[in-house]
Amino acid sequence: MQAEPCDQEEPPSVLWGLDPIFSAHARLYVRDILQMKESCQVPGIYFYRFHPIFTVDVLGTVVYRRERDDFFCYGVDDGTGVINCLCWKDEQWKQQNEHVKSAPRSLASSHGGFNPVEQLKKLQQAQRSRSQLEIGDVLRVRGPVQTSVQGQREIMASTYYKVEDPVMAVQISWMLELPQLYRKFYDRCFQMQESDLTDSAQSAPALLGRASGLLKDFLREKAVERFRPYDLLQKLVPLIPDIPPEPSTQQEPTPQSSSKQLHQLLRETLQLLQDEGLVFRKVISQDPVYQVTELDKELHRVTRDIIREDSKREKYAEKGCHVLHVLSAVRQRYCPNVSKVVIEVVLKILECNSEIISTTDSHYIVL
Structure with missing residues (x-):
């Protein structure tokens, strides 16, 4: 099996620092993190639309959990994909436990009923509860992206914690903020000044x-x-x-x-x-x-009508219409020169406008 050739559109590494996204925790969808291409110049650096990415910021639900001696491995699902997050255990826990055991009992009585040992235990328990998560908990994790030996994309967490979100306020705010970040920053090419160009x-x-x-x-x-x-x-x-x-x-x-x-x-x-x-x-x-594509309202209408009409057929009633079926129908009804990537852009726009929903990565139905 031959290695894939390097991306010829990758900008020179000497210019990466001019892009502010390179120094930030990029809030990307898990789907895009999994699909980013690794740099052929510097291993451990990935690219999303010409932006060099080193660390990311992800919020999602824990769908699986594995514990090792030194770290937890959480599978985080944000609705677009699942990624492994390696979250290291805090070494200070053992030191704190030993300190608590060795603390004199007379310390509590000297403070007139206030027991600092018990308060320290409560603080440790609160810290552990925010660091040890179970399936179904909401996790926020920051850290660099890496590719494991098995070829799986994962996040080496530098910061992580459990998010208490009983009414889903944090998750809704996150879902509303990410499209704005994509539109204003991630999907735009970084424009350098003439004085910065080499x-x-x-x-x-x-x-x-x-x-x-x-x-x-x-x-x-x-x-x-x-x-x-x-x-x-x-x-x-x-x-x-x-x-x-x-x-x-x-x-x-x-x-x-x-x-x-x-x-x-x-x-x-x-x-x-x-x-x-x-x-x-x-x-x-x-x-x-x-x-x-974004402003071709006729193409949007035709695509939406095709999905609405064909979703009622028994063949597509369960999962909805596959993207290739939509592509074929649009070519027959609207324009034979439309490509698959154009249809994918249209489907993404319609889904963002809540006109359709995706049942799988490739199937769509009308709300």
Whole structure:
């Protein structure tokens, strides 16, 4: 079995520290933690959409528990997946127990009924109750991500504790906060200042990442539903050093090599956006027009109607419609050029809007 090739879009390691997410505990879904690719430059560093990830912050329910001499192994499920969390035992417990046993009994009487030994025991019991969890408890854990010898992704906890959440207020707040973090930070490419760029940062993968970030921000801010490639050409001009930001007829014409570089960058960026399912071409023609997946309401409606209608059929009544079935139906009813990744983006949007729900990783029904 051959090893997988390194990700060519991985930014140089000298630039990782410029991304603030690298120094933070990234609050990611367990599904994304399990799917992150490990760096081919530095083992133990993982990447989510060009962001280098070292430590994560996870909140979920304990679904299995194993105890060893030095640590607990908890399986934490946040609704998107299950990940192993290695939580080390506190070595101070033994020292505290020995200290309590050796404490003089006369110490309690000297404080007029207040027994510091008993209070210390209660404090230790409270500490243990927050550290020893059972199946069904809610656990919050922070720590670096690692891959075990067996190839399983897990979290080496640096901090963990049991969350008392009887009315699910903490979990609801967490579920509402994570989509905002993804939208504002994790799903956006980190934009570096020109003064921070080095020669390695001007490599093709880094330049492509910056270009895709610029176009994503523009499409999102302007709420663009469809566009032609030349509509976005001017947005990429600042990324090419040899092209003046505001060319005029009185200036010398742009060098042919820079113009080719700009058009090549635009083609590669649009291809990257298509590969991510963010845009697609409804009609293949010499005059290309791209649809923005997030704002194509007709595609959303057709997808939702297909799931609603076919979920009533006996074949799909139990689990719902499989993503490949939805893809085939959308191609027949709406557009034959829609890809699977585009449908997956649409399904994610509909699910976030509570218009559909997923019964498995690949099956969906209408609420």
